[in-house]
Amino acid sequence: MNANSLIEDLKARGLIAQMTNEEELVEHLAQGPVTLYCGFDPTADSLHLGHLVPLLMLKRFQDAGHRPIALVGGATGLIGDPSFKDQERQLNSEDVVRQWSDCLKAQISRFIDFSGEDGAVLANNYDWTANVDVLSFLRDIGKHFTVNKMIAKESVKQRIERDGSGLSFTEFTYQILQSYDFQQLNSLYNCTLQIGGSDQWGNIVGGIELTRRVNGAHAHALTLPLITKSDGTKFGKTEGGAVWLEAAKTSPYAFYQFWLQTPDADVYRFMKFFTFLPVEQIDAIEAEDRKREGRPQGQQVLAEEMTRLVHGEDALQAARRITEALFSGDLSSLSADDYAQLQLDGLPSSAVPAELSETPLTTLLVEAGMANSGKQVKDALQRNAVIVNDTACGMEQNMSAAELFSAANARFGKYFLVKLGKKKHHLFYLAD
């Protein structure tokens, strides 16, 4: 893919929010492989969906022949980025941040190819920040920043002007640190492009300026749009919170389901953002869906692409098997092996407690993690929305757990598939 078509493709996908001079950037990219970077601060032990777009963007550039640097913010993660945050954040301990940094490194490696001499680079800004002493920092770096400009940045303006919040000097300094990263990466790797979410524009531009002043080098910026949902709610959240890229935190099945439930109004847009399918193909799918009656195929395609990309082919197949079994409506067709497979595939499951005579269903299902409180289960019971092996249960069965979960009622003498509402499933099994 040549430089122009890369940018053209990104535009067609709606993946570009802002760029520094487009012509210059296109020309720069055309002149040969460019080294670019994107930073990921360790704010948790896993990346989540919000990180995926920039991460994949690095991959898009790599696929187009450029060299990405994935920067883990071992240093910046200790400070906290105030950009567009309405509150000061809690500082995390160094140990925790270091641990999280390692987690992120492992994840990032799954998406980008770091092998080979010209392969991608995995960097950590802790390496060039930790040993800078205060005086050098203030004299060599701080001198290039005017507070006037720093305050004027849109990303911190709210915090400075708004009543009821403040901005600590610590967080205020963040933009200098990030600028320093860019300048360092420019020196170390001749990195000339930084990408990031559109909220990073201010920080990136700061880095461009510092790079010019200190290194005399010309650098570029490209930001990605914030992913929004058509209904205005926040993208990437489910009942359980963020959708993580780590299988242990968000199972491939849950991940697959998340994408499958994408609203029609968002699905084609998301396909352009998140998948590597050509834009024409996505447009074709959309056109086809428009013509067909009933259920569109977009969500299916999106869910498969994403699950395969993040968790791999095997995990995708497992997620599909579970989905097939649970939503086809016919549980009687499942064999004993199928039940065992569901469990292996990652359907949430737990053993039936030995003594149930005193345990209401509400408690049992809450303990299994199917609901947050007994009230929710009660609500479902009152509407006959709790189904144990195809038997709908009402409030009057609440104290009948022992009977419902008896060996006599178990499938293959062992399994109980419990459904709460339409979408929550849990496999109970009798312990041997």
Add this chain to the structure above:
RNA sequence: GGUGGGGUUCCCGAGUGGCCAAAGGGAUCAGACUGUAAAUCUGACGCGCAAGCUUCGGUGGUUCGAAUCCACCUCCCACCA
């Protein structure tokens, strides 16, 4: 250090002595309708199957009774020094 304003259930935000587990909105969950979509309508929404239990920054007090009054403490914000 001074003065003033504020801290209410996941979030926003009413509530100034009983009728308050606490208005309203948002988020969320369930039901109907559908396509595991959206929109709409219905219900739930501190905890508990229930009896009942625990909340309104903290502690102590006044009172038959406090989120509401008093004292002290604490945190946040604004202005002043």
